Amino acid sequence: MSTASTKDPLVLYGQAFESRLLLGTARYPSPDVLEAAVRRARPAMLTASLRRQTATPGSAGGDNGFWEMLRELRVPVLPNTAGCHSAEEAIATAQMARELFDTPWIKLELIGDDYTLQPDTLNLVGAAQTLIREGFQVLPYCTEDLVLCQRLVDVGCQAVMPWAAPIGTGRGPVNPYALRTLRERLDVPLLVDAGLGLPSHACQVMEWGYDGVLLNTAVALSQDPVAMAGAFADAVTAGRAAFLAGAMTAQESAQPSTPVLGTPFWHHAQSQ
Amino acid sequence: MKVLINDTPHELAQDARLPDALAAIQATPPFAVAINRQFVPRSQYDGRTLQDNDRIEVIRPVTGG
Numbered sequence: 026m027s028t029a030s031t032k033d034p035l036v037l038y039g040q041a042f043e044s045r046l047l048l049g050t051a052r053y054p055s056p057d058v059l060e061a062a063v064r065r066a067r068p069a070m071l072t073a074s075l076r077r078q079t080a081t082p083g084s085a086g087g088d089n090g091f092w093e094m095l096r097e098l099r100v101p102v103l104p105n106t107a108g109c110h111s112a113e114e115a116i117a118t119a120q121m122a123r124e125l126f127d128t129p130w131i132k133l134e135l136i137g138d139d140y141t142l143q144p145d146t147l148n149l150v151g152a153a154q155t156l157i158r159e160g161f162q163v164l165p166y167c168t169e170d171l172v173l174c175q176r177l178v179d180v181g182c183q184a185v186m187p188w189a190a191p192i193g194t195g196r197g198p199v200n201p202y203a204l205r206t207l208r209e210r211l212d213v214p215l216l217v218d219a220g221l222g223l224p225s226h227a228c229q230v231m232e233w234g235y236d237g238v239l240l241n242t243a244v245a246l247s248q249d250p251v252a253m254a255g256a257f258a259d260a261v262t263a264g265r266a267a268f269l270a271g272a273m274t275a276q277e278s279a280q281p282s283t284p285v286l287g288t289p290f291w292h293h294a295q296s297q
Numbered sequence: 298m299k300v301l302i303n304d305t306p307h308e309l310a311q312d313a314r315l316p317d318a319l320a321a322i323q324a325t326p327p328f329a330v331a332i333n334r335q336f337v338p339r340s341q342y343d344g345r346t347l348q349d350n351d352r353i354e355v356i357r358p359v360t361g362g
Contacts, residue, residue, distance in 0.1 A: 049360075049362030050360040050361060050362070051360040052360075052362070053360075072361050072362055073358055073359070073360065073361050074358075074359050075329070075356040075357070075358060075359065075361075076356060076359045077303040077304075077354065077355065077356055077357070078303065078324055078328055078355045079303075089325075089327075091358060091359065091360055092327055092357075092358050104358075104361075105362070107362070113334050114334060117335060117336045118356075121329035121330070121331060121336055121354075122329070124329050124338065124339060125328070125356075126358065192362070193362075219362075242362065
């Protein structure tokens, strides 16, 4: 699924991906549904996380089924640092993830507010810089703030991932102006991460020129996650194709699409 | 000595090393470890001595977004 045979691959840190959809693995009704959704969506990457092993005898490492599934699916894993509230925690988590998943990829999450799960924008750049110096390929989850994103690029992030809305809300892009401005101002790959609820949201940001989307809850909590995974994959493809095709310029007034010349029964208005 | 393993208190021998702590919770691969918020590479487990009140995190892969 990561082999890029397409002529328009998503390129992150020099690695090409055929898909422009990154998919989360949490909150699905069952492991079987998760696996089926992944096979339908054929994402570029799957996100995963780290949590404590239980001390209960017999259940230590009890999520090995997920581990085995990841290996069988053969989709590149993007570990996250979800739940970290300090740069120190995020860096240690990233280091553990690198060893565990044997990957340099890290989705850097540094939470600054537990209610909105808004990233800690004041410490995110420093954490990203440290990780990049240590050889990580950092995909930072961030807000749509232009200067923040620019600073992340300045310290070596070769892609950034602004939110559309708070994680898990499904509200879609709440600040289209800022997201579009970001797209106009930055040349690096931009992926919308978090807050998407509908395939039309994904299609919309792809039409704006975003390079990809990362989502989880919109698929996992839908009535039919497998079908929704396919719908999002199609929407991302459609949005990308539309962006490349170039949209028409919106007009202020109606203009008939059917030629007017030769319209049958047409006549000049006559006075009675 | 007393240590915290995944936020649970454990009593270990005074000369305990990291593998003793892993055995105390029956840690099963795949896992990774941090002590006092510092990552400990797998290659250093055997030689890593523990101190009283060390906070040991033993983590496993889970689903995530």
